[in-house]
Amino acid sequence: MELIRFDRRFFPFELQRVADEMVPRAKEALQSIKEKTCQGMEWTGWFDFPRQRGFSMARDIRDFQSRLDVHYDLVLVIGVGGSYLGSRAVAEALTHEYAPLVGRQGRRGSGALVAYAGHHLSEASIVELIDLLERHQPVVNVISKSGTTTEPSVAFRIIRSYMEQRFGKREASRRIIATTDPHKGALGSLAAEHGYHTFIVPPDMGGRYSVLSAVGLVPLALAGFSIEDVLEGAEGVFADLRRDTATLTAHPVTQYAVCRQAAQEAGKRMEIMAFQEPKLGYLVHWWRHLFGESEGKDGRGLYPSGMQFTTDLHSLGQYIQQGPRDLLETFLVFEESRATDSFNVERRVRIPHMTDNADELGYLEGRFVEELNVAAMEATKVAHCDGGVPCLEIRCHRLNERSLGALFAFFQTSCAVSALLQGVNPFDQPGVETYKENFFGLLGKPGFEDLGASLRKRL
């Protein structure tokens, strides 16, 4: 069975035609990614990464793990944006919702919990994270190419100080693992000085395309997930795409890209990614980052928004059904989303029998709840399509490391093709510096004093 299937039957015929006309250009774009001749070609290392470097890197990670001589039951990931969203997408999708409470029962492999820092500047969150650390034996994976991005640097100062006080400098150094640029940058220097074990942020991929490198896979390995399955799922997609581009007209990567751009050309302004499991929230955060930062430039780009169904049908369903007709909606459907190879196999839940039928659910007795969830996605797709929203569907069979790996490869490639169709560089982010400079100005960073003074006059 294919890991990812794509369905455009609820995408209007006139848009399908526009999409079909874009296919030759999409294939050129795909070819240029494969040949590393596209815009931003120096950032396309992710495409061949699993095959050329990924599996050997995974062996290095496993080797490191087998030699790691500290006991740990919590992995703290310090990173922001692409440095944590990918690993968090996998960890949250496949972890018990109440993992801190239920212990090993809700966790895989090593049984370690995963926690996150360095992606915000919330003092309350840092205080509460310390409470969590106090109750565990943590290892820390700090992930930053440069080592000077404000949020992870602030968090790492605080956590490093905490770890050294708690464990002493020597053991703290064994419990800290740095993923960073091996040759330059602050974190690399710190790691060398303190003897932290180091993994490499590959130089030929940006943060939002880096989940399949050490950036995403080191914390997942430490937390007991199968990084080999993630890589195999991804490489399945990449291997498929390596065959003759001419044969790839109907491929999900091509189709998703042309349908999105056809929708944008027809005036759609936003893409809603609808998903049916609460645990997929971070996968969709990762997707928002990937597409928003790759395409949101030159005054263009579909705004990527996530919606959890059926939950959000009870808050934003009205808007989707009858608000402005500038939406594209993509349904991300898992036929088996109970992570069945994980902890909760054999614990299916059926609608129980009740002697009274006051709630009018009698007709559902004995059915599995998951059946209802999948049916709700189908019902909604038809309703929204009939309401004037073009709908696409991305369908996977089972939620696990392999399908998540495949989705990473699928979305990354399709996003790059889609951005190239739109005519922008999929791999840069020229607009992210402005607020950072203002921030340095307001905080009084040396070199930004004049900017700070002029900002304070405006505030």
Next chain:
Amino acid sequence: MELIRFDRRFFPFELQRVADEMVPRAKEALQSIKEKTCQGMEWTGWFDFPRQRGFSMARDIRDFQSRLDVHYDLVLVIGVGGSYLGSRAVAEALTHEYAPLVGRQGRRGSGALVAYAGHHLSEASIVELIDLLERHQPVVNVISKSGTTTEPSVAFRIIRSYMEQRFGKREASRRIIATTDPHKGALGSLAAEHGYHTFIVPPDMGGRYSVLSAVGLVPLALAGFSIEDVLEGAEGVFADLRRDTATLTAHPVTQYAVCRQAAQEAGKRMEIMAFQEPKLGYLVHWWRHLFGESEGKDGRGLYPSGMQFTTDLHSLGQYIQQGPRDLLETFLVFEESRATDSFNVERRVRIPHMTDNADELGYLEGRFVEELNVAAMEATKVAHCDGGVPCLEIRCHRLNERSLGALFAFFQTSCAVSALLQGVNPFDQPGVETYKENFFGLLGKPGFEDLGASLRKRL
């Protein structure tokens, strides 16, 4: 100090002028809400609710609590949409991020944890919820006007069955509290039959305007929050609005409504609500429901989207800075968001000193992290304004029950005014039935067989 301040200095002058021209109409709209003569007037009971019924209802809730003769340490809220988003907004904003783990230290008053069900159809989530319940002594508050909405009904069947098996029918009935229509509806009948204590869903307000009624306040009281403070914060805003409407030109309720509609008239399609604390996520979910369902009709309405800063600046900052110029951005700023009257007072975190300065943060040593967080909001507001995004600011001093109550009253009233300015009924939701009927059809509900058959042909 005013609980809520509104700032439009970073909203372009030409839009300010359009907004000013709408003020007379906004005042008429506000007056029509106060006098219950507006569109949907039968749903305006929320405006006078705290004063006329709220405080006496709060006493009833406290009285019930004092007579509740079961030990509990977990409150399970079963409800969807407006039945849980409001109470969850307060509970999450004021609860320790790792509450299940840290015990009473991270909780208020009764020290009970709050959990949620009935807002999705995820089988995995239900399985994992049972794991949570097994480790606690739960009480259940099931909230549904009708008692036949699919998600809460499914969850309540499963949980009722669980509670009866675990505690026996008699004790289960003492542990289940129903908030529902007192005169008709399935849940009311069930409650009467089984002797559940019952609170009233007021007949004159819709779900998204009901947080200040028993719908929102019963679970909050059971979990140890000050519902009196929530009501007082809200009533402060309502009392202020009861004075002569002519004097309310500069009032935040008027100003937020006219600025939003001026932005929509100028072609803006989306409002981003930017917030600086992870714990405010559910407050912003509640806001999305309120505005999306009130205004998203007749092909119009700003799409409400939440962004957590600085986190999302590292994923969607690029899009905001350089994507399509159809955004309005509202900054929700708390000057003190550490919930200082709660558990983590006296635990401030400063940037620690480090002998090396590899991370270039030396200039920040000794500063509180919260200072950085507030400065980041300011820096971003200026950057996005300079990039062509009109920016508004809603500013509160301290995050607690009182300010959250005030925000509920502020947003509800401003939303109703804004929807009336847009020319739609703020209180109906005519578009939410389509997918439900399709859903019944696909599941084979009696009476929907023909629809089911025709849908299956299309799928």
